[in-house]
Amino acid sequence: MFCQNCGTQLPEGVKFCPECGAPVEIVEPLRNEPIVENIAAEPIQEPVYETPVQQPIVQSNPEAAALSTPILVFGILGLSFACIPYVNFLGIIFSAIAKGKVKQFLGLGGVLSGKAKVGNILATVGLIIGIIFTVIFAIIITVAIFGGILGALGENGYIRGW
């Protein structure tokens, strides 16, 4: 290292030049500070122990399951009879029985599927068709009877044969 003023070689560690007395500027080499990289420290993740969600096992109550077949049978009978003239009302009865069993089935915690589901649909349709046909037949019969009476009255002013 040399004095910046007079150029004399300086011994190490001196603060002033022994020749001219000029203060020795200690030119410290720029220290390359090691850049401490901020290592994005991953937060230590606590292992999450997931409690396995227990799926409710859909298991129909055996009592409810036993009703599946009757529901289907009465559902079929209900819809069948609902479509048969003169006995449409039987369709209403059978459908109503099936519906009652569906209610019982659901009350026992039964899940409508398979036979019970089909039976329930048939019973619903049977009930609607049975009621419609019964009403239609009732009207037809009523009209026929009144028509006959009125026709008889219209012809002679009294009911013939009565």
Ligand SMILES: [Zn+2]
């Ligand atoms: Zn000097």
